[in-house]
Amino acid sequence: MRKICVGVAALAMFAGSLSAKEFINIGTGGMTGTYYPVGTAICRLVNTDKNFKCSVQSTGGSTYNVNNVLKKELNFGFVQSDVVYDKYNGKGKFEGEPNPKLRSVISIYPELLAFVVARDSGIKAYADIDGKKINLGNPGSGNEVTSTLIFNEYGIDLAKMAQRSVLTVQECPMALKDKKIDGYFFMVGHPTANIIDVATSMSVDLVGIDEATADKIVEKYPYFAKGVIPKGLYEGIDYDTTTIGVKAVLVADESESDTAVRAIVKAILDNFDEYKQLHPALNLVSKESLIEGLSAPLHPAAEAVFKEAGILK
Structure with a gap:
């Protein structure tokens, strides 16, 4: 007992x-x-x-x-x-x-916004989206909110895109490789496996924001800050990319x-x-x-x- x-x-x-x-x-x-x-x-x-x-x-x-x-x-x-x-x-x-x-x-x-594009897409600046297939971000994501804000600051009509995709960011590397999209946005801490994956599989570029527009955005929205994605973090990206970021x-x-x-x-x-x-x-x-x-x-x-x-x- x-x-x-x-x-x-x-x-x-x-x-x-x-x-x-x-x-x-x-x-x-x-x-x-x-x-x-x-x-x-x-x-x-x-x-x-x-x-x-x-x-x-x-x-x-x-x-x-x-x-x-x-x-x-x-x-x-x-x-x-x-x-x-x-x-x-x-x-x-x-x-x-x-x-x-x-x-x-x-x-x-800190998280910095990356606009990742296929090098053969012809996209060198935000204004080059006419007729392109761009993934702004899945509905309600921070990526969608921020990318849309930047296009608005540039005065760019998103209706001119050939396709406004709503993929999740984890779906984007494969979609870019398969040419289902020409570019996508990702607000993230760098380096990230997502961009490393696509950059080692194909030639990509990071599209930056010009200094004047970045300054205007930061002045207007106090939670943003200017930042730089340094060269060398991703395969083939041998230049610094000016962008904006959050925490x-x-x-x-x-x-x-x-x-x-x-x-x-x-x-x-x-x-x-x-x-x-x-x-x-x-x-x-x-x-x-x-x-x-x-x-x-x-x-x-x-x-x-x-x-x-x-x-x-």
Whole structure:
């Protein structure tokens, strides 16, 4: 009888330890992008704490993530800072529907817009899209929002395109190789496996934004910044590409548990040197940059961790 009682007690303790574990899921993006591997890297760090079980979900990207975080179907989501701004303030595609419950958790890395085109497409500038098949981005994605904005700033009529494709970004490399499209957009941390894949399979170019237009966009939209995709990151791209960028921001609903938010932020700060080595997009990140480019208020638990670390005063 004593052995049975001890066994039952052990099972109860084991069950209790399982029930105490807090589960965290992070909405990322396509598997060939940067959100997915960086999200996986963050979960790897979080999972060193046996009190948590962190997992990633491949999703359609920024708009999907921000909407589902606020529906509480995701705990956290990677979202471009421009989409965060629009959702929080009720601007752009969220016009008249602000959501003050959205909270920033941490700024992950800078994302720069790449306009990837087949070299034989004849596209050398944004104005060269007449009669071309261009993938602006799947509906509601940050890629679609940003690429459309840039064409509008140039005063370019998108109706002149031969085809306005709505593929997900992970479908684009194969579509470009198969000549189903002439070019596609991807706002991403560089280098990314997506563009590496297509650039090693065929000749491609990156189309830049001229300095004057980039300056105008940055002045008009405070969540953008000018940036350069350096030469040498992708096969055959031996020139720097001027473009605009945003920040990849991890967001949550204001009601997200303090323990989950603390676990994410502390996992990154406490293992920062290791974190920076987990993906090339993180190479230039500093601890100070983790609170830059946030376009919704910090979650109180994240704010507390940054203050404890001396990053916020």
